[in-house]
Amino acid sequence: MISGTNTSLLQRRHKVLGQHSPLFYDEPLNIVRGENVWLFDVDGKRYLDVYNNVPHVGHSHPHVVEALSLQASTLCTHTRYLHDNVVRYAERLTATFDDSLSMAMFTCTGSEANELALRMARHVTGGSGIIVTDFAYHGNTEAVAELGTAFMAEAKATRRVRSIPIPDSYRAMGGLTGEALGEAYANCVKNEIAAFEADGIKFAGILLCPDFANEGLLNVPSGFLEKAVAHVREAGGVFIADEVQAGFGRSGRHMWAHQQYNVTPDIVTLGKPMGNGHPLAGVVARADIIESFGASSMYFNTFGGNPVSCAVGMAVLDVLEQENLLQNAIDTGAYVSKGLRALQNKYELIGEVRDLGMFFALELVSDRILKEPASEASHKIVNTLRREGVLISKIGRYDNILKLRPPMPFKPEHADILLAALDKAFSQIQEEQ
């Protein structure tokens, strides 16, 4: 029997959580322990984690666990009392942004952060129209589900969200390249702003993940974001950067993914890696936006910004600094990319290799000219690697893009294991064809 499955647990789960609570892999994994970049299943087998970005500084990191335990045994209240932790954490966090982004509000999840950002954007502009890409996913609350134009029921039912084609340089529109392609995609933003106006809906802004992570970690056409945001601001809208997936130094070169562009957001949302697994998220924004929203809306989040969550958040920042994890994202990231490009030379199936620090995507195609998505091969490779003890996932409109996004302490020695496993899996697929 395959290691790590647990049929009786799965049956009990179906009974109390239902059939549709999502699970990874054809044979779901019963993971019981985590350490650094490793996960261990119920049978004691270990897996290299090349997928989870939430345990950002490594699974069960002792410094983070210690900060959590110490503060939880001392005090866990809320922000209606004064506490040093929330102030100190907000100070440390905002210091990593452009000076204009000087205030923070804390929530517990990325969905709540995007909810808050949308409420702020709609409040300060007096508009409601939001532009996203046509393969966006930003969370699970209603107003945020409305942004998932490709697959969410709530998105199909609303008129206040419009989408642009994903600014993809691999499957580029109209055969364009370079600046011309960037401008063409940016013009889509201009067109949707005009469409809102024609529809009698006042425009509020654009919400984008600067890495376009769910869209497939796109190689963004040059100049696209700067030109798109210029159109947005000309029309009185704001730019919300969703850093829930992309943030906290994953790119290595910057703490925030938007800092790779020549543009500063008005509102930034943070989440997943922020508490290394502890439910911690938030919004960093321009002071005038937060003050204006706060004056008109009585916003309070019971658990958001509590002393324990902020202690955990600060411990994550400590480890990022102390273990030089941004530099590691650059160094190990380059090593992984080089290995992935070598695999691309070996296997026709790999249409494009994309990388941004410690984040990698392989777009699989059955034909490099026609770029026919190799969705079934992607599915096979993900499940083969799971059996081989390496955890990855897949994304994109056609589910044909392998998503490699390990915890930040991932090292070249781990990369070697990943690359060998991928080599084996691709060679199996090639033999089968």
Added chain:
Amino acid sequence: MISGTNTSLLQRRHKVLGQHSPLFYDEPLNIVRGENVWLFDVDGKRYLDVYNNVPHVGHSHPHVVEALSLQASTLCTHTRYLHDNVVRYAERLTATFDDSLSMAMFTCTGSEANELALRMARHVTGGSGIIVTDFAYHGNTEAVAELGTAFMAEAKATRRVRSIPIPDSYRAMGGLTGEALGEAYANCVKNEIAAFEADGIKFAGILLCPDFANEGLLNVPSGFLEKAVAHVREAGGVFIADEVQAGFGRSGRHMWAHQQYNVTPDIVTLGKPMGNGHPLAGVVARADIIESFGASSMYFNTFGGNPVSCAVGMAVLDVLEQENLLQNAIDTGAYVSKGLRALQNKYELIGEVRDLGMFFALELVSDRILKEPASEASHKIVNTLRREGVLISKIGRYDNILKLRPPMPFKPEHADILLAALDKAFSQIQEEQ
């Protein structure tokens, strides 16, 4: 100088969190440590906590902290892998409900739980119209803010939420009493269902806190809820019970506040006390509702139901059982109520004393016949008690209802401190008048 203030911390806070992030008391308290029913300020002074229901089994409870620390040092992932904790916790939790409420979904906050409940209700009914009371507060996301008809901008802008007068037997409508009053309020529900129909909006259901906690811990007119829910079901709607504040045995007699009525909800939302301060919340609902919603909506909550949160949730259930905290809510609750009623006999200002297990409300009025709200006196008493070392708050449409809702290990010896402080504060107010 008054103990526990911290002017420089307040100034730093304003700079990074803004001026409008809400704080308790005229002189905000800098709390640094918590233990059982006690909080300690930065100057070492202790405060009896008669307000916080989030630290349900007591501040920094060692059993809960131990479960948190142990699981955090072992594994913190998500529900896309199998894990025993989420299954076991869902089993223990659903076992405390009516057999029809057999499935659970986990979130991190009460707002997320109410968001999910609304998405479910709208999905299964195909409607959108939701009825609430006209002084409801159910959270901070947009769709949930729409329910705050008395004060939220989002509520004023929507047509899919309608409100009924709060079913208040103290400020009763039309001078009615007993069953007749309950029926009159229930007829308001019927009228609002008809108003939705007239407005071309399909009805989805009613969402209520069974304790009507924010409305002032109402003495609910007899038969109201049963009759109201009958109207809702006749019109094809569902009943969502918001147990975020009321749940987890606060009433002592029942684990869930709705169990005091002769009606079973279709969907129940849980939150605040669930993780004793750890961000943990969820939905318990009929299996057919969860299965139908899950089949059509790809719902996933990154942090919801993770092994650490579920370990904490189970530890809270352990302590409730091991320390007999429901029985204590009945016993100490009766002791507190008796003391509050003695104060009512002494002070004209106390118009009504309400109690439900370990939850108490004093409605203050300047005149018992006219029932003129004594909002200023309420404000004074809350701030006097804070200086005396006892923490309470106030609620209600007129901000004239003292809210006493201590952690569950509150004992008669603590009640004596509370009652003495209230006696002193009321006597000061009386002398001033």
